[in-house]
Amino acid sequence: MEAVTDRAESLPGLALSRGVLDRAAQRRTEPDLLARLLTDPSTRVHVVRGDRMQVLDGPTPHLPWRPPRPDDVERLGFFLGVLPDQPEDALGTPGGAAVVAVVKPVVDPDPGGSEWDDSPSWVTLRQAGAVLPDLDAGIFTAAIALANWHSAHGCCSRCGAPTRAAAGGWIRVCSQDGSEHYPRTDPAVIMAVRDADDRMLFGRGVTWPVNQYSMLAGFVEPGESLEAAVIREVFEESGIRADEVTYLGSQPWPFPSSLMIAMEARALTTEIRWDPVELADARWMTREAYRKALQAGQIRVPTGISVARRIIERWLGQSVEAAAASTG
Ligand SMILES: [Zn+2]
Incomplete structure (x- = not known):
């Protein structure tokens, strides 16, 4: 290992x-x-x-x-x-x-x-x-x-009147009640969940191509910590219980307004029961199995600018290109 x-x-x-x-x-x-x-x-x-x-x-x-x-x-x-x-x-x-x-x-x-x-x-x-x-x-x-x-905040969320940009484009002000509205960013967690055998948990969204796999991810809810969001999302989507949540990194993801926060967690259970509303599949993979799937062209990796891609490369200890080209 x-x-x-x-x-x-x-x-x-x-x-x-x-x-x-x-x-x-x-x-x-x-x-x-x-x-x-x-x-x-x-x-x-x-x-x-x-x-x-x-x-x-x-x-x-x-x-x-x-x-x-x-x-x-x-x-x-x-x-x-x-x-x-x-x-x-x-x-x-x-x-x-x-x-x-x-x-x-x-x-x-x-x-x-x-x-x-x-x-x-x-x-x-x-x-x-x-x-x-x-x-x-x-x-x-x-x-x-x-x-x-x-583009999504042309009207005041309090009274519905039109708003106008101010402060160099960093706020919008209501034309009616003068209330100030600040740009919002929606935090989302993406999780590197690993089990005791150092396998990583992958999921395939219901709308994704059949061979596309990534980490589980979801939005942080109001009143929730990052750690609690990770534990909740992992359980909701996969049925896996997790703990020992730690922070890995973050990047803005303005599609349209997210901040992707990469977290790592340890799985306490291994039996997967995925949520069919969110996922078409979920599975544990070893590095060896992932590399072999890459080399055989059997798995699509997340886009190059994504946090998911970097989590996978960190786990593999090499770029996906290098992993796909390796013979071992
Ligand atoms: Zn208003």
């Missing part, structure tokens, strides 16, 4: 947790912050359309940016922060420059220009999250998370 992986190792390098932008949150309440930044030619503007941003190839894939344009101030905008101190980067941007995302319509009423073309360079965060450099991955993740929240 292989040694239990060092817990201190955690889950380094999660694709969407790499952001390095200085959020400079203290600046959000400056009067007319966005209006001023969007007339300052040193501001770096990124454009969001629906759930997409433009990613261009170069020495490395990157998010293009441009100085502000006059119509930017009419759009929903987010002050994402300022570039960290650094020598001018390859694209000529000095540290300290403000970074703003503006949301433009998916369908352009006045076509023309590269922002409006239908080129495949407009991609989703799922497509680009793993290949962008740290700075751009963080910008894309924050911009999409905020855009998703704004």
Whole structure:
């Protein structure tokens, strides 16, 4: 049996947790912050359309940016922060420059220009999250998370009146009662459950392809700790009793508004009774069985930007590509 992986190792390098932008949150309440930044030619503007941003190839894939344009101030905008101190980067941007995302319509009423073309360079965060450099991955993740929240919170949850964006795009204020509404993030736990024989628990969602397996996962409920959510979700979905819950790592998952929190737990029981509403299958797997299934092309691994993929690789002690290519 292989040694239990060092817990201190955690889950380094999660694709969407790499952001390095200085959020400079203290600046959000400056009067007319966005209006001023969007007339300052040193501001770096990124454009969001629906759930997409433009990613261009170069020495490395990157998010293009441009100085502000006059119509930017009419759009929903987010002050994402300022570039960290650094020598001018390859694209000529000095540290300290403000970074703003503006949301433009998916369908352009006045076509023309590269922002409006239908080129495949407009991609989703799922497509680009793993290949962008740290700075751009963080910008894309924050911009999409905020855009998703704004698009779903146009009305006040107290009185139903329209709300408007304020504080650099970080709150919405009710036009009727003045109440302030803050962006929400929904915590979800994803669980590496292992038994006394060091097998890991896998499940297949009812809507997934027949050979796709991942860790069990679920939302944290109101009034519940992360630990309690893990124990409840594991039991509800698989019938397994678990304890010794520990934290592994987290990454934002703005599809539309989650924070995925990776946890590890020890199984107290091994008999699986999966919930047929949630799962089409659940099973214990040894590393050896998982590697063999990979090598035989019998199992689909979770997407490269996911926490699940990193949990599996931590458990295997190697990348899934390496495991699939190995002969042992
Ligand atoms: Zn209201």
